[in-house]
Amino acid sequence: MDLFSFIDCSNRLQSLPALFELLVDCSSQEGFSQVAYGALNYNEPVRLPGHPMPAIAINFPSDWRKHYFERKYYERDPVVRRTPMLSKPFIWDHLLERKQLHPNERLVMEESREAGLKHGVSVPLFGPSGRISVLSFASLFDDVDPCRHISRLNVLAWQFHIAFAAIAEPAEPKRKRIELSDRERDCLRWTAEGKTASDIGLILNISENTVNFHVKKAGRKLGTTSRTVAVVKAIRLNLIDLPGRLDTSMPT
Structure with a gap:
């Protein structure tokens, strides 16, 4: 599915499960079938069933999810920690290359690879009232090149984030139409x-x-x-x- 079709289809969906399924289908075509969407500094009442905070929607391997949340890895995960400091998508491999990465942070990244998440791309997402979210894409393949797909995954993430907000939030009063030259x-x-x-x-x-x-x-x-x-x-x-x-x- 091309990006225009993804935007068109996601705009018409009215449920989070359907929207998330569409996102996973599209990101899988890029070689990134594992997807996680989380709210970092706010509680989101709309989420997939059984997904503890900060996750809203996630399809990472079930054993890794259980391990991750039981040990509260989200408190030391460098992806979660770095997201508020960054404005652009970033690649997980680049985090591992940083010498200043804390040993506990490095442990999370190394264990995620052992769990099958070989490469990853995360997109910081920002909303009203200082809300910060993150959408991460991970690949099960060793030979995938995140750099080749980061721009497309960035667009998928932002469109999903915008479409999700339309589902999660009550309808707003009609705004003044935006006019572009x-x-x-x-x-x-x-x-x-x-x-x-x-x-x-x-x-x-x-x-x-x-x-x-x-x-x-x-x-x-x-x-x-x-x-x-x-x-x-x-x-x-x-x-x-x-x-x-x-x-x-x-x-x-």
């Missing part, structure tokens, strides 16, 4: 197709600085400073129309 829509559309600001400038015959100006202005209207989130929200609100499939190398 033609230039803002053009810049977001080409961003969604994996083009850099320099590429877009050449296509639209404008400067790279002007492209960045329009993207940032569109982001402010959409309530985000992230190009990825701006694109996801614009597609979700039908503000941009994509004629073909989204490129897998969407920038962050």
